[in-house]
Structures are given as structure tokens and as C-alpha cells.
Amino acid sequence: xxxxxxxxxxxxxxxxxxxxxxxxxxxxxxxxxxxxxxxxxxxxxxxxxxxxxxxxxxxxxxxxxxxxxxxxxxxxxxxxxxxxxxxxxxxxxxxxxxxxxxxxxxxxxxxxxxxxxxxxxxxxxxxxxxxxxxxxxxxxxxxxxxxxxxxxxxxxxxxxxxxxxxxxxxxxxxxxxxxxxxxxxxxxxxxxxxxxxxxxxxxxxxxxxxxxxxxxxxxxxxxxxxxxxxxxxxxxxxxxxx
Amino acid sequence: xxxxxxxxxxxxxxxxxxxxxxxxxxxxxxxxxxxxxxxxxxxxxxxxxxxxxxxxxxxxxxxxxxxxxxxxxxxxxxxxxxxxxxxxxxxxxxxxxxxxxxxxxxxxxxxxxxxxxxxxxxxxxxxxxxxxxxxxxxxxxxxxxxxxxxxxxxxxxxxxxxxxxxxxxxxxxxxxxxxxxxxxxxxxxxxxxxxxxxxxxxxxxxxxxxxxxxxxxxxxxxxxxxxxxxxxxxxxxxxxxx
Amino acid sequence: xxxxxxxxxxxxxxxxxxxxxxxxxxxxxxxxxxxxxxxxxxxxxxxxxxxxxxxxxxxxxxxxxxxxxxxxxxxxxxxxxxxxxxxxxxxxxxxxxxxxxxxxxxxxxxxxxxxxxxxxxxxxxxxxxxxxxxxxxxxxxxxxxxxxxxxxxxxxxxxxxxxxxxxxxxxxxxxxxxxxxxxxxxxxxxxxxxxxxxxxxxxxxxxxxxxxxxxxxxxxxxxxxxxxxxxxxxxxxxxxxx
Amino acid sequence: xxxxxxxxxxxxxxxxxxxxxxxxxxxxxxxxxxxxxxxxxxxxxxxxxxxxxxxxxxxxxxxxxxxxxxxxxxxxxxxxxxxxxxxxxxxxxxxxxxxxxxxxxxxxxxxxxxxxxxxxxxxxxxxxxxxxxxxxxxxxxxxxxxxxxxxxxxxxxxxxxxxxxxxxxxxxxxxxxxxxxxxxxxxxxxxxxxxxxxxxxxxxxxxxxxxxxxxxxxxxxxxxxxxxxxxxxxxxxxxxxx
Ligand SMILES: C[S@@+](CC[C@H](N)C(=O)[O-])C[C@H]1O[C@@H](n2cnc3c(N)ncnc32)[C@H](O)[C@@H]1O
Ligand SMILES: C[S@@+](CC[C@H](N)C(=O)[O-])C[C@H]1O[C@@H](n2cnc3c(N)ncnc32)[C@H](O)[C@@H]1O
Ligand SMILES: C[S@@+](CC[C@H](N)C(=O)[O-])C[C@H]1O[C@@H](n2cnc3c(N)ncnc32)[C@H](O)[C@@H]1O
Ligand SMILES: C[S@@+](CC[C@H](N)C(=O)[O-])C[C@H]1O[C@@H](n2cnc3c(N)ncnc32)[C@H](O)[C@@H]1O
Numbered sequence: 001x002x003x004x005x006x007x008x009x010x011x012x013x014x015x016x017x018x019x020x021x022x023x024x025x026x027x028x029x030x031x032x033x034x035x036x037x038x039x040x041x042x043x044x045x046x047x048x049x050x051x052x053x054x055x056x057x058x059x060x061x062x063x064x065x066x067x068x069x070x071x072x073x074x075x076x077x078x079x080x081x082x083x084x085x086x087x088x089x090x091x092x093x094x095x096x097x098x099x100x101x102x103x104x105x106x107x108x109x110x111x112x113x114x115x116x117x118x119x120x121x122x123x124x125x126x127x128x129x130x131x132x133x134x135x136x137x138x139x140x141x142x143x144x145x146x147x148x149x150x151x152x153x154x155x156x157x158x159x160x161x162x163x164x165x166x167x168x169x170x171x172x173x174x175x176x177x178x179x180x181x182x183x184x185x186x187x188x189x190x191x192x193x194x195x196x197x198x199x200x201x202x203x204x205x206x207x208x209x210x211x212x213x214x215x216x217x218x219x220x221x222x223x224x225x226x227x228x229x230x231x232x233x234x235x236x237x238x239x240x241x242x
Numbered sequence: 243x244x245x246x247x248x249x250x251x252x253x254x255x256x257x258x259x260x261x262x263x264x265x266x267x268x269x270x271x272x273x274x275x276x277x278x279x280x281x282x283x284x285x286x287x288x289x290x291x292x293x294x295x296x297x298x299x300x301x302x303x304x305x306x307x308x309x310x311x312x313x314x315x316x317x318x319x320x321x322x323x324x325x326x327x328x329x330x331x332x333x334x335x336x337x338x339x340x341x342x343x344x345x346x347x348x349x350x351x352x353x354x355x356x357x358x359x360x361x362x363x364x365x366x367x368x369x370x371x372x373x374x375x376x377x378x379x380x381x382x383x384x385x386x387x388x389x390x391x392x393x394x395x396x397x398x399x400x401x402x403x404x405x406x407x408x409x410x411x412x413x414x415x416x417x418x419x420x421x422x423x424x425x426x427x428x429x430x431x432x433x434x435x436x437x438x439x440x441x442x443x444x445x446x447x448x449x450x451x452x453x454x455x456x457x458x459x460x461x462x463x464x465x466x467x468x469x470x471x472x473x474x475x476x477x478x479x480x481x482x483x484x
Numbered sequence: 485x486x487x488x489x490x491x492x493x494x495x496x497x498x499x500x501x502x503x504x505x506x507x508x509x510x511x512x513x514x515x516x517x518x519x520x521x522x523x524x525x526x527x528x529x530x531x532x533x534x535x536x537x538x539x540x541x542x543x544x545x546x547x548x549x550x551x552x553x554x555x556x557x558x559x560x561x562x563x564x565x566x567x568x569x570x571x572x573x574x575x576x577x578x579x580x581x582x583x584x585x586x587x588x589x590x591x592x593x594x595x596x597x598x599x600x601x602x603x604x605x606x607x608x609x610x611x612x613x614x615x616x617x618x619x620x621x622x623x624x625x626x627x628x629x630x631x632x633x634x635x636x637x638x639x640x641x642x643x644x645x646x647x648x649x650x651x652x653x654x655x656x657x658x659x660x661x662x663x664x665x666x667x668x669x670x671x672x673x674x675x676x677x678x679x680x681x682x683x684x685x686x687x688x689x690x691x692x693x694x695x696x697x698x699x700x701x702x703x704x705x706x707x708x709x710x711x712x713x714x715x716x717x718x719x720x721x722x723x724x725x726x
Numbered sequence: 727x728x729x730x731x732x733x734x735x736x737x738x739x740x741x742x743x744x745x746x747x748x749x750x751x752x753x754x755x756x757x758x759x760x761x762x763x764x765x766x767x768x769x770x771x772x773x774x775x776x777x778x779x780x781x782x783x784x785x786x787x788x789x790x791x792x793x794x795x796x797x798x799x800x801x802x803x804x805x806x807x808x809x810x811x812x813x814x815x816x817x818x819x820x821x822x823x824x825x826x827x828x829x830x831x832x833x834x835x836x837x838x839x840x841x842x843x844x845x846x847x848x849x850x851x852x853x854x855x856x857x858x859x860x861x862x863x864x865x866x867x868x869x870x871x872x873x874x875x876x877x878x879x880x881x882x883x884x885x886x887x888x889x890x891x892x893x894x895x896x897x898x899x900x901x902x903x904x905x906x907x908x909x910x911x912x913x914x915x916x917x918x919x920x921x922x923x924x925x926x927x928x929x930x931x932x933x934x935x936x937x938x939x940x941x942x943x944x945x946x947x948x949x950x951x952x953x954x955x956x957x958x959x960x961x962x963x964x965x966x967x968x
Contacts (some may be wrong), residue, residue, distance in 0.1 A: 005484060009446070037419035049484060051420045054244025054324035075321030076455065077312035078348075082296035085327045085350025096400075106320075108350045112270040129425065157298075172278060177279035177302060178293045187706030188458070188465055188914050195460040204251070207456040213713055216430070216450040221673030223430055229700055231714030232708055235458060242291060429948030430672050456957055464913030466958055473940055473955030489968060493930070495894060521903035535904045538808035538881075562832075563797035566780035569811050590804075592811025592834045622795025622929030626778040639780075661763035662777045672942070672949055688735070692942040694729065697802065700914070700934040700961060702921040705912055719942060726731060726775060 003057055004048040013061045014101070019048075025045040039085060055105045055133070059143060060096050062129045066122060068098035068161055069184055070233050072213045080207070080238055085111060087155040090174055092116035092145035092167060097126030104135045107111065113138045114154075115144040149174040159183040164190070164237075165197040172201055175241040186234045190234065194237050203239030207217060210235050243376060244278065244431075245291040245299055247449035253352055255303045261290075268360070295346045297375070297454070301340050304371045308364060311426055312475050314455045319400065320348060322449070322480055323422040327353060329369040329397035332416055334358035334387035334409065339368030341402060345379045355380045358387040363371030401425040406479075407439040414443055417483040428476040436479050452477050485522065485618060487533040490688060494718055496532070497545045503532075514655055537616070540591050543582050546613045550606060553644055554580035554717050560695045561642065562590060564722055565664040569595060574630035574658055576600035576651065581610030584625055597622045598638075600629040601630045626659040633658040643667040648674070648721075649681040659725040670718040678721050687723030694719050728762065730774040734840060738774070739787045759897055772942050781831050781859070785824050786894045788855045792848060794824035795886055795910055796941045803884065804832060804966055806933070807906040811837060813881040816900055818842035818871035818893065823852030824885060839864045842871040842878075875900040885909040890916070890963075893922040898927055901967045914917075914962040920963050929965030936961050 004012045011089035018024045036052040085108040104113045117123040118225030123142040149170040157171040164183040215226045246254045266284030278294040327350040336359035346355045359365040365384040391412040399413040406425040457468045488496045508526025520536040567591040578601035588597045601607040607626040633654040641655040648667040699710045750768030760847040762778040802828040811834040820843035830839045842953045843849040875896040890909040941952045
């Protein structure tokens with residue numbers, strides 16, 4: 001999918017209509033026939049560059065009505081679970097679908113993401129978001145994951161919901177031998193309880209961690225970490241079925 | 243590929259021969275006919291569980307003769323560049339191939355990783371490592387990347403070598419519009435110089451960061467971060483061709 | 485010195501006049517005869533508690549026209565240099581005097597702080613601030629420290645100015661055997677250059693570090709680090725004359 | 727008090743006897759008549775420099791039989807509570823006396839530290855350590871602090887023991903208006919419980935935090951944080967009596 005970027009770096013999703021901006025409009029026909037790298041002009045002469053949206057552009061622009069998990073945490077989760085092409089993943093809850101889209105983009109056409117969401121409104125937003133990025137390897141399920149996981153032999157169960165411990169037993173049943181459970185939780189109390197249940201349910205290689213990303217400011221007068229940083233998002237907890 | 247895990251969690255790669263361990267041997271025929279999840283016994287009665295190796299098991303066990311980049315940094319790099327299935331990636335230098343294998347596992351059969359390495363000995367180790375994991379979407383090139391990048395229209399150029407700034411211009415030529423350059427460097431001085439050159443060569447969205455992973459210890463007597471942590475591995479620097 | 489704290493925790497410095505607030509006034513006579521712990525009422529009946537100002541209350545309320553160094557960095561500096569009662573300290577630049585007041589409060593009546601400041605306006609603000617807290621062990625000097633340090637046999641030279649390397653030689657002359665130089669600098673480039681000069685001038689036990697303070701949020705629904713934190717203030721560099 | 731430093735920077739406490747080292751001995755008379763800055767030679771010709779011990783030298787060399795709190799945490803505690811000369815402090819437990827000595831060195835001759843310790847063996851070690859540094863403003867009490875605090879009107883109650891919440895009420899009684907309670911605890915579970923009790927006992931300005939110190943390596947080939955760092959020591963919790 002294509003997006004347009006103005007001179008200041010602001011990004012615009014392209015729909016099926018003309019693009020109207022503060023600096024003039026661009027006709028849908030012109031947008032339709034453009035290619036990534038092209039520069040289009042509004043009727044007022046302002047330049048917009050055509051870009052093939054990558055997944056981060058898209059997640060930035062899509063409809064997000066609940067708080068989404070940040071790229072840093074998805075990246076570390078991916079690396080620690082060995083997520084890769086062809087894998088089958090179960091997720092709960094879907095929320096706006098940021099993690100869903102990220103994981104679907106990694107497991108690819110030969111893999112699949114099954115995502116459970118309790119609330120119908122979120123499930124619908126996620127549906128729109130997943131479709132909008134053109135992903136066909138996702139099944140969204142408006143179901144309570146605590147009542148059960150339909151899938152079997154999956155590589156990863158990823159949980160971003162308030163009480164992940166309620167899903168541990170279902171996750172164990174759904175996972176293949178060697179598969180991972182990964183959970184994202186903001187509170188340390190959740191980490192504690194989840195670890196207790198994972199242990200009880202014989203998960204191996206338990207690990208809990210937090211990932212801090214610190215940006216570096218490179219200016220002419222010197223290099224230094226940025227003054228402001230995100231001090232906390234959530235903890236990641238991992239267990240493996242062996 | 244299969245691996246064996248003993249009662250203490252130690253992992254063993256399986257070759258074409260019998261497995262000999264401190265606690266007895268297991269016949270190759272028995273190993274050959276086993277399935278993930280099975281438990282095999284040595285002639286001394288010790289149990290080994292059969293596991294389908296995932297990428298982290300494999301990288302842990304493979305031949306690594308140079309320092310490899312850690313999962314946390316590969317994960318954050320993946321998330322920030324939107325790496326996904328079907329993408330084409332250029333990498334330099336290959337080293338032992340840890341990043342190569344990680345990225346090949348993400349881009350999948352419809353994607354490809356082209357990896358440049360100056361030293362023939364490393365290139366050969368990497369070849370063995372890549373083949374050993376059964377990846378067919380990798381091309382290893384024993385070439386100096388400073389002399390040029392043969393590929394075009396790639397999604398990502400990933401650099402883990404001492405002077406990434408020498409490759410910026412070639413990277414720009416090789417990248418498609420919207421593609422990313424990502425570099426991993428241990429020293430802040432490298433971050434500074436690389437940013438200068440990326441700016442000069444008109445890369446956009448420049449960002450440099452460090453990723454810190456802190457493990458949490460969950461014990462009966464209480465929860466706390468671990469006493470020891472890795473204080474630094476390297477900085478990640480990103481630029482986008484727009 | 486006394487301050488008043490309203491019901492919301494807001495603090496007020498007491499001058500020589502009546503205190504006028506949004507919630508009514510309190511007469512100067514009443515303030516004058518009050519003791520720490522007392523509760524005074526405005527003519528509108530709102531309560532203000534009398535508190536003996538500690539150093540942090542005071543620094544919070546005083547006139548600060550330049551950026552001041554944070555308590556965390558002063559605390560770590562104190563601990564790493566073994567600052568204590570009776571010591572003699574040279575400081576540059578004074579700025580608004582936050583570090584001056586902090587150090588004077590530690591070295592006490594038997595110690596002394598000599599503080600150099602280039603700009604007369606800052607020196608005057610600092611004078612007002614130091615006097616206001618009732619400290620008599622401080623000498624403020626409106627002098628360029630690069631032109632020389634008048635004192636000898638001091639325990640600590642503390643530098644918070646852009647080019648601390650210009651002062652290294654003077655600091656060495658001023659320090660007693662076993663004394664410390666400590667410098668606070670925002671940029672890593674400054675750390676690099678300062679270390680080079682400290683080495684050249686035979687300082688021992690060189691150490692550079694950064695101190696990160698992360699607040700923990702303790703709420704009924706759970707415990708977690710705060711979402712926002714200060715990602716960077718400055719680096720501390722230490723050298724010892726041996 | 728004097729110490730000797732050999733050519734490699736190793737430090738030696740001086741007793742009342744000759745100093746015997748791997749590189750020869752130095753006579754007690756020679757040591758006795760030396761001054762800080764002097765260089766003494768062993769009978770084998772190796773050089774030892776005389777240094778006036780500062781508090782960190784001393785704590786490094788003294789007898790420490792239990793785990794002591796690190797300078798970074800003492801420094802931040804000092805800064806956040808506004809510890810300074812002339813203040814009166816209650817501490818529990820004493821342990822080997824590292825925090826005791828640090829605080830006594832700050833409050834000075836006009837201040838005082840009263841330190842409670844349950845175990846007689848620790849109390850005796852602490853006694854030796856405190857005396858050894860020549861401090862006369864410390865009272866060590868071999869008493870269970872849970873049974874009560876004898877002092878009144880103190881500026882700070884500092885707690886480094888497993889169940890600080892058992893001391894909150896006594897601390898409140900002992901503190902003057904505006905005074906601080908500060909506690910150091912390794913586990914987050916302790917932070918949680920302590921905050922609950924502090925709230926219940928009407929302490930104000932509750933704050934819990936952790937302090938991370940990260941060393942920077944400045945070498946010719948570049949600048950970078952050190953590979954290894956201390957990931958956790960303990961949390962600091964503060965409350966104020968207002
Ligand atoms: C924080 S959001 C997930 C955000 C998502 N990871 C993202 O990045 O966009 C948590 C979601 O879990 C859903 N949820 C909570 N309990 C659930 C359950 N038992 N089964 C399915 N979904 C549930 C909530 O409705 C909410 O949408
Ligand atoms: C730190 S290692 C890479 C490790 C690798 N990322 C991994 O995780 O296994 C850096 C490698 O870059 C190679 N290298 C250095 N300069 C190069 C150049 N100009 N062209 C190709 N390879 C180069 C070195 O020989 C070395 O093997
Ligand atoms: C960042 S401020 C110091 C703030 C101070 N540490 C505090 O916490 O309030 C730096 C000060 O150094 C002063 N300064 C810069 N160069 C100086 C010099 N060569 N001699 C004396 N003061 C100098 C500046 O005028 C400025 O007021
Ligand atoms: C971790 S150590 C203190 C170390 C000390 N802060 C230092 O830096 O050297 C804790 C001490 O508290 C003492 N302690 C525990 N409970 C106590 C109590 N109720 N009253 C007095 N001391 C107690 C223990 O015996 C132990 O020596």
C-alpha cells in the first residue's frame with residue numbers, strides 16, 4: 001500500500017478519494033498511477049512524496065483505540081521466542097491489532113496468526129486494520145480466550161491481556177513441543193503471579209525482563225542521550241513447553 | 243532439525259552419528275526415528291528429550307568464532323525497520339552468521355538475505371551454520387562490501403562492521419525507496435561519524451539508540467531485578483531512504 | 485528558616501511581610517511567633533503548616549535562573565568523593581548556587597566552599613540564595629576560574645562549566661594529596677576530552693559514569709516503574725590526585 | 727588516618743606494626759613520621775605512597791562481614807533527604823557500619839548518628855570500624871529497633887533491615903516535624919508493603935526509586951558504557967513527617 005509524505009515528514013494514508021490537505025489537494029487518478037519514489041504536487045504546488053508503506057508507517061496511521069504494545073517490546077519478544085516465517089501463532093487479546101499485524105508480517109503467507117478478542121468493537125477495528133494492510137494470514141476471533149483455544153500445535157501463544165495466568169493451561173495444550181508462551185504485562189505483581197502459574201503448569205526456561213530503549217541525540221555541539229525517555233512500558237515473561 | 247535436551251536443560255546438536263555423552267550414548271537409529279516430544283534413554287538409563295530446534299537453540303549451539311550480535315539488538319532492529327516476510331536484505335559483515343540466520347528466518351522463502359564478508363574463514367563458518375539450519379534463502383558473498391553492493395531494490399541494508407560509514411553510499415544505491423539502513427556499533431564515536439555521513443547522503447528519519455534488557459528474578463522470598471546485567475552491547479543507528 | 489505548606493502540599497517562602505495567597509492572608513506577626521509543626525490559618529480559614537525548610541525545600545523555592553544540577557547527581561558526586569564535614573571545596577561555575585548550597589550544607593561550619601562564577605548577574609543571584617539559607621561557610625568569587633584558583637590544599641574541586649579541561653591544571657595545584665576533581669558535563673564528547681587531559685595531568689583513579697534514577701509507582705492496582713523518566717542529565721567524571 | 731598505596735594502586739591499612747607486603751617491609755617508625763604525599767620504600771626498594779584515607783578508602787579496607795549498601799545509594803539518599811552537618815540521625819540496622827560511617831562523616835561534630843543493631847557480633851565489628859575512622863559522633867546500640875527508638879526530634883531515620891514497616895510508627899515518634907524516613911530494600915514486595923504502612927501512618931511525599939550507575943569506558947579506540955554493570959542493588963523509599 002502507498003502513503004504520501006509531505007515536506008515536513010508528515011505521513012498520509014491514501015484512500016479511494018482525492019487527498020485533501022492544508023496545502024491543497026491531489027487527484028485520486030494521479031495518486032493511483034503513481035509509483036513509490038515519485039513526487040506529486042498539490043494544486044497549490046506543494047510536494048508530496050509517494051512511499052510504499054512499511055508496517056511501522058501503517059501502524060502509526062491506522063485506527064488505534066486501545067493502547068498498543070511498542071515496537072521495542074514486539075522486537076524483543078520476536079527475538080527471544082525465535083518467531084519466524086511459517087510459524088503458527090495464537091494471540092490474545094487483539095486490541096487494535098498492532099501486535100497481530102507485526103506478527104503476521106513476520107510469519108508470512110506460510111504462517112498464520114489466530115487472534116482472540118473479547119470485545120466486538122475492538123475486534124472490528126482490528127479487522128479493518130488487518131485487512132487494510134492486505135494481510136491474509138490472520139484469523140480474528142471474537143471469543144473469550146479463557147474459555148479455550150481452538151488451535152493446536154502452535155509455535156507461540158502471545159498474551160497481552162490483564163490476567164494472562166488464566167490462559168496458561170489452554171496455552172500449554174495449544175503449544176507444540178518446544179513452543180513458547182510470551183506475555184506482556186505492565187505490573188510487577190502480574191509478573192509474579194504469572195511466574196507462579198507457569199511453574200505450576202511445568203513450563204520451562206521461565207524468564208521475565210524489561211526492555212529499555214534510550215535514544216541518543218547527535219548534534220553538532222555534542223552527543224548525549226535524550227533528556228526524556230520512556231521509563232516503563234511493560235514486562236515480558238517467557239515460558240517454553242518442553 | 244532436532245536437538246536433544248538432558249535433565250538439566252543442557253542442549254545437544256545431533257549429527258549423523260551416535261550421541262555420546264557423559265551419561266552414556268544413544269544410537270543414531272533411535273535418534274533418527276524419534277519425534278519432537280519423545281524421551282530417549284542412554285544405555286545408562288538417563289533421559290534425553292527430543293526437541294525441534296528453534297533458531298535460538300541453533301545459534302546457541304552453532305560454531306561462533308567471532309562475537310555475535312545479541313537477540314535483543316536483532317529484535318529491536320527488526321521492529322524499527324519493519325523487517326518481515328518476503329523482504330530482500332543486504333548484510334555486512336557476515337561474521338559467524340548469527341544475524342544472517344535470524345534475518346533469513348524472518349524474511350522466509352519468498353525473501354532473501356545477501357551477506358558480505360571480507361574474511362574467507364568466517365564466510366566458511368557462516369556457510370556451514372546457514373546450511374546446518376536448512377536455510378535456502380541466503381547468499382553468502384566473500385567480498386569487501388566497501389567495493390560495492392551488487393543488489394538493487396532491497397528493503398534493508400544491515401551493517402555490523404567497524405566502519406559502516408564507508409558503506410553508506412553503496413547502501414543508498416542498493417535500497418529501494420522507503421528502505422532502511424541499520425547499523426550496529428559498540429562505540430559512541432562511531433555513532434557520531436555515521437550520523438554525519440547519513441545526513442550528508444540525505445538519509446531521512448535518522449535515529450540512534452541503545453537497548454537495555456534487564457532480567458527480573460522471581461523467587462519465593464521476593465521479586466527484584468537481577469544483580470548482574472549487561473550494561474552495554476552496541477548502539478543501533480537507523481536511516482531511511484525517502 | 486521556616487516555610488509554609490498548604491493543604492495541597494504547595495510550599496511558600498516566608499519573607500518579612502504578611503503572606504498573601506489565593507486563599508487569604510496570614511499576618512507577619514503570627515508567622516513570626518510560630519514554630520515548626522504549628523498550623524496557621526488564613527483570614528479565610530485555610531490551613532497552612534509551618535515547616536523548618538530543609539535544603540531541598542529551599543533550593544526548590546529559591547531564584548534559579550540557570551539550569552541547576554539535580555540532587556541525584558550531587559548525591560552520587562558526594563558519595564564517590566567522600567565529601568564530608570570539615571572539608572574545603574572549590575567550585576566553578578556557581579550558577580544559581582544549587583550545588584554550592586548543597587555542598588556547604590555537607591561540609592558544615594568547620595568546612596568551606598569557594599565558588600567561582602564568570603557572570604556577575606549569576607554571582608549576585610547565588611549570593612542572595614546562599615545568604616537566604618543562612619550559610620556562612622561560602623565565599624563567592626566573581627572570577628574566571630580559568631585564570632587561576634587562589635585556594636590551596638582543598639579536598640575537592642567540583643566543576644560544572646562547559647570546558648572543565650581548561651581548569652584541570654589549576655585544580656591539580658589547588659588539591660591536597662588524595663583530593664578529588666569531579667566534573668559534571670552533559671555531552672559524551674566532553675567526557676572524552678576531559679579524560680584525556682586528566683590522564684595527561686597525572687590524575688589517578690579516573691572514572692566516568694552516569695546516574696539514572698527511576699521512580700516506582702506504588703498503587704492499589706499494582707507496582708511498576710513510572711512511565712516517564714529523565715533519560716539523561718549529565719555525566720560525572722572523577723579523578724584523584726595521588 | 728594514613729594508608730599506603732603501592733605502584734598498582736592497591737591500598738594498605740596501617741596498624742601499629744611494620745608493614746609487611748609481598749614486595750618487602752616498611753618500618754613502623756618510618757611510617758609514623760611520614761606525611762600524606764610522601765613516598766616510602768620497602769627494604770626491597772618498592773615504592774608506596776602515603777595517603778590520608780578518605781571515607782571510601784576506609785570503608786573499602788575495613789572489616790565488613792555483612793553486605794553493605796553502596797555509595798550510589800547512600801549518595802542519593804543523602805541528596806533526597808537533605809542530610810547535612812549538624813543533623814541527628816537514627817539508623818537500623820548497623821551491620822558493619824558502612825552507612826553509619828558515611829552519615830557520621832556528613833553530619834559532623836555538631837550532629838550525631840544513633841545506630842541500632844540486633845546482633846552483638848555485628849555491633850562489635852561496627853564499633854571497631856567507627857572507632858578506627860576516628861568518629862566521635864556515633865552511638866552504637868545493641869538493641870532491637872522494633873522495641874522502640876529512644877531518641878526524639880531527629881532529622882532522619884534510615885532503615886536497612888528486612889522489615890522496615892515494623893519500625894514506621896517508632897520512626898514517626900522519633901522524627902521532628904519535616905524529618906525524613908528513608909529505607910533501603912532489595913525486593914519490590916518490600917517496597918509495596920512499606921508504602922502501604924507509610925501511608926497508613928500519615929507520612930507525606932512518599933517516593934520509591936531505584937538508582938542505576940553506569941560506568942563509561944574512555945579508551946583510545948572509542949567511548950562506550952562498560953559491558954558489565956550492576957543491574958540492581960535495592961530500592962530507596964522515602965516518606966516525610968509533615
Ligand atoms: C492492551 S489490549 C491489547 C493490545 C494489542 N496487543 C495491540 O498491540 O494492539 C488488551 C486486549 O485484551 C482484551 N481481552 C481482555 N481479556 C480478554 C479475554 N479473556 N479474551 C480475549 N480478549 C481479552 C481486551 O478487550 C483488550 O482489547
Ligand atoms: C562483528 S562481526 C559480525 C557479526 C555478525 N553480525 C553476527 O552476529 O554473527 C564483523 C564482521 O565484519 C567483517 N568485515 C569487516 N569489514 C568488512 C568489509 N569491508 N566487508 C565485508 N565484511 C567486513 C569482519 O571480518 C567480521 O567478520
Ligand atoms: C550550568 S551552570 C552551573 C550551575 C550550578 N552547578 C547549579 O547547580 O546551580 C554553569 C556556570 O558556569 C559559569 N562559567 C562558565 N565558564 C566559567 C569560567 N571560566 N569561570 C567561572 N564560571 C564560569 C557560567 O556562567 C554558568 O553560570
Ligand atoms: C543489610 S544489614 C545493614 C548494612 C549496613 N547498612 C551497612 O551498609 O553496613 C542489616 C542489619 O540489620 C540488622 N537487623 C535486622 N533486624 C533488626 C532489628 N529489628 N533491630 C536492629 N537491627 C536489626 C541485622 O542484624 C543486620 O546486621
